[in-house]
Amino acid sequence: SLPAKLINGGIAGLIGVTCVFPIDLAKTRLQNQQNGQRMYTSMSDCLIKTIRSEGYFGMYRGAAVNLTLVTPEKAIKLAANDFFRHHLSKDGKKLTLLREMLAGCGAGTCQVIVTTPMEMLKIQLQDAGRIAAQKKLMAAQAQLSSSSPAGAAEPVVEARTTATQITRELLRSKGIAGLYKGLGATLLRDVPFSIVYFPLFANLNKLGQKDPNVKAPFYVSFLSGCVAGSTAAVAVNPCDVIKTRLQSLQRGVNEDTYSGILDCTKGRQKARAGIAQVVYFIGIAEFLLDMLPKHRA
DSSP: OHHHHHHHHHHHHHHHHHHHHHHHHHHHHHHHOOSSOOOOSSHHHHHHHHHHHHOGGGGGTTHHHHHHHHHHHHHHHHHHHHHHHHHHSSTTOOOOHHHHHHHHHHHHHHHHHHHHHHHHHHHHHHHHHHHHHHHHHHHHHHHHHOSSGGGOOOOOOOOOOOHHHHHHHHHHHHTHHHHTTTHHHHHHHHHHHHHHHHHHHHHHHHHTOSSTTSOOOHHHHHHHHHHHHHHHHHHHHHHHHHHHHHHOOOOOTTOOOOSSHHHHHTSSSOSOSOOHHHHHHHHHHHHHHHHHHHHHO
């Protein structure tokens, strides 16, 4: 039933955010690195430096926003996909691949109502640590290069902001449009993602069904979700980089600002970082696939 799917989707979203948020934080910080002071060389380097400078819970900076909004986001996404699949089916017949893709397109379009402000707030909180670390590093370098104590740079103290403070400031200065900055880029990422994910998951999951009326085993559905999610994430990764950079309000030293999607696309650093989340899913899938034959044996 639809209510059961919404509840399951919400629970799955909460668990997913808790498990992969550190990797998502690394993805955001890697994507925002440009031609300025590059703080991180890889996902593992980013996570290690984050723990050293901000502590273990620094990896979960901004997680409260996702944990709060992920349930309505998943509810809208799953409900919209079921709605469009139902109305695109003819007399209960099997959906064609094109119609499955159209249903996914509708789901991705609807979810940005929640996804855009959620991502907007999350990105500011996630990237604040990178910018603060960059400032501290430059202050330390200036102090080392200073010839006299009088010219020594003062230590940089990071002023931490909350999601509530960012929301109030955006609403005060730009109105509701401030929370929906990067809406076009979010659509550019989420619509293709859903177009790829939902049909691919449905068809992979069917391969594990011994009978059309019997649900596929849990491990088949899990692996289908991993493969479908990884494939969709790789496909839309360049759009995700553009979205992240457009939604970032603060910039590091010598980092470019962008006026829109085309301006960001033309930048020198295009879609080179941010496959950390994909690696997570692929790693899980490979591990489980490797274990299955041993289990059967």
